[in-house]
Amino acid sequence: MGSHISPPNTGKDQDRALDCQRAMEVAFAQLLSDALAAGWREMEIAIVLADIADDHVLKLAKKTKSKDFN
Known part of the structure; x- marks a missing residue:
C-alpha cells in the first residue's frame, strides 16, 4: 500500500x-x-473495515477497563 x-x-x-x-x-x-x-466490492470492504475498527475499539475498551491503556 x-x-x-x-x-x-x-x-x-x-x-x-x-x-x-x-x-x-x-x-x-x-x-x-x-x-x-x-x-473486492466496495460494500465488502466497508463492512470488513467497520468490523475491524469495532474489534479494535472493543480491545481498547478492555485495556482501559484493566488499566493497561496505552
Whole structure:
C-alpha cells in the first residue's frame, strides 16, 4: 500500500480528532483504491473495515477497563 499518515498538526487536544480524521481519510482512500483494484466490492470492504475498527475499539475498551491503556 505505501500510504503515509501525517502526524498531528497541533498539540491542542481539541484539534487532534480532526487532524486524525484528515490523516486517516487519505490512508483510507488509498486502502479502498487498492482493495477495489484487487477485485473486492466496495460494500465488502466497508463492512470488513467497520468490523475491524469495532474489534479494535472493543480491545481498547478492555485495556482501559484493566488499566493497561496505552
